[in-house]
Amino acid sequence: MTATTVTATANTRPTQTARSGWLHLCNGLDPVRDGGMVPSILGMTGALQRAGGDVRIVTSTPSRLDAATIAGGVAIAGPETNVAEAVGSAEVVHMHGLWQTHTRRGGRFAREARVPYVMATHGMTDPWALRHKAWKKKLYLTLVESRNLRRASCLHALSRPEIGHLRGLAPWAPVCFVPNGVDLAAFDDLPPRSVIEAEHPELKGKFVLLFFGRLHAKKGINLLAEAMRTLCPAFPELHVLIAGKDDGEWPAFADRVADAGLTDRMTYVGHVGGERARQVWAAADAFTLPSYSEGFSMAILEALACSLPCMFTTACHFSEAAQADAALVVEPRADAVTQALRNLLERSPAERAKLGANGRRLVESDYTWDQQADRLASVYRWLSGGGPSPDCVVS
Known part of the structure; x- marks a missing residue:
């Protein structure tokens, strides 16, 4: 017209x-x-x-x-x-x-x-x-x-x-x-996990929990640090992978992790995009975004497209994922985030795979x-x- x-x-x-x-x-x-x-x-x-x-x-x-x-x-x-x-x-x-x-x-x-x-x-x-x-x-x-x-x-x-x-x-x-x-094709046929493991051998044999987003105050990265303090001693296989530009919160997060003696349980790769981002997605066993505020997170949609089991907060405004049994969704509080991640880690591989499959199906259906x-x-x-x-x- x-x-x-x-x-x-x-x-x-x-x-x-x-x-x-x-x-x-x-x-x-x-x-x-x-x-x-x-x-x-x-x-x-x-x-x-x-x-x-x-x-x-x-x-x-x-x-x-x-x-x-x-x-x-x-x-x-x-x-x-x-x-x-x-x-x-x-x-x-x-x-x-x-x-x-x-x-x-x-x-x-x-x-x-x-x-x-x-x-x-x-x-x-x-x-x-x-x-x-x-x-x-x-x-x-x-x-x-x-x-x-x-x-x-x-x-x-x-x-x-x-x-x-x-x-x-x-x-x-x-x-x-x-x-x-989301364009689903971008998250199909991801590269083998060995690609990023060659650069970061500390990821080998670990359960990799991925945080993908800017390190900004609104992203709740401090809640993830508190969860690590509780969960890392109880789950020796847990390793946290952080991908995203530092927007002011990295020093405080790194200090909290170091104070807890957990620096070796975390890897920070900075901002990633393109094929490098696909390598990061391929390395993940689960995804978390403990935000205090979101519009509608692209990272969540991408994680669901990758069939990853997800945990994020109600502040991400995506209750449809919880209704579809495609993610664990909790209030943006340290105790709630920690308990939800514990729930995720205690599930069997088959139960986590079902959660991830439900997420992929939700995206295919509506997003x-x-x-x-x-x-x-x-x-x-x-x-x-x-x-x-x-x-x-x-x-």
């Missing part, structure tokens, strides 16, 4: 522009800096392209795409792009995240050009997230983001609790519920990117063409 709208750049008067395509705006595509939002955006836009969309990504900072998988046909432009022109020529704009330049400018340009826009906050409206650096976010919310959210054509919730978080900030804006997805792209495409077509709202629009 193509329409005509009046658009304006920062330096020119409004002109008549043909409107077409689905534009995604984000801060950048740097997996080291931007974390799970990068595979989320790339997976989402790639599937939308496969679904027949004309998709373009514009970033306000430079990207790092050397280890990223870019779907054919998805155009990516950097900070040199004239954002006002890009927004004004789009059929629908989809903005990702909060608190940054691309939403401040993108929301204003979309309203000026009368282009419908969607905002996906990726968990940034979660109460824990809003309490983190609270005064800065409250000020920016008052000056900028509240207007963007309230005037959005549609808000994009990745989890059911996020629907309520968004409604609290923008009570009258429609909300579509479209979770993240592939192609399924989510169909839902998002229906939202875009509704916003640009009218008619009844699609089933995934919940308010």
Whole structure:
């Protein structure tokens, strides 16, 4: 569908522009800096392209795409792009995240050009997230983001609790519920575990519990350290593998582990991506994410796609996994995390394999990117063409 709208750049008067395509705006595509939002955006836009969309990504900072998988046909432009022109020529704009330049400018340009826009906050409206650096976010919310959210054509919730978080900030804006997805093929035929064991022989013969994510305060890495203190002496075969960029929490975590005399029971490999990430997934016997706050974790979906038995917290907002007997889901408290991991370790290999198989089946059934792209495409077509709202629009 193509329409005509009046658009304006920062330096020119409004002109008549043909409107077409689905534009995604984000801060950048740097997996080291931007974390799970990068595979989320790339997976989402790639599937939308496969679904027949004309998709373009514009970033306000430079990207790092050397280890990223870019779907054919998805155009990516950097900070040199004239954002006002890009927004004004789009059929629908989809903005990702909060608190940054691309939403401040993108929301204003979309309203000026009368282009419908969607905002996906990726968990940034979660109460824990809003309490983190609270005064800065409250000020920016008052000056900028509240207007963007309230005037959005549609808000994009990745989890059911996020629907309520968004409604609290923008009570009258429609909300579509479209979770993240995963490309299953990327997690089939993983390399042999011996590949990473050759580099890290301490993993040989161990039960490897994988934490995959940024080492940020919200990820609950401190809860994992407390669980290790209790569980490592009781389970001599347990070894914890940590994969992810240090975002401020590594020194404290390493100190806690060292104080407990458990440094040799843990391996840290830093940020991984591409084939290196597949090697890390292949090394794991189980996965944990004891977070205090999440949007909708890509790492959880990837762990389920790998058929790994999983333990994560209610703050990950994925109760569907517990309902499908695909994961152990507990409150983000040290005692609850420790007991759930003990439960996982005490299960037989067959019981853990059943848990992992249920996880893979859940992803196959409801959480592939192609399924989510169909839902998002229906939202875009509704916003640009009218008619009844699609089933995934919940308010």
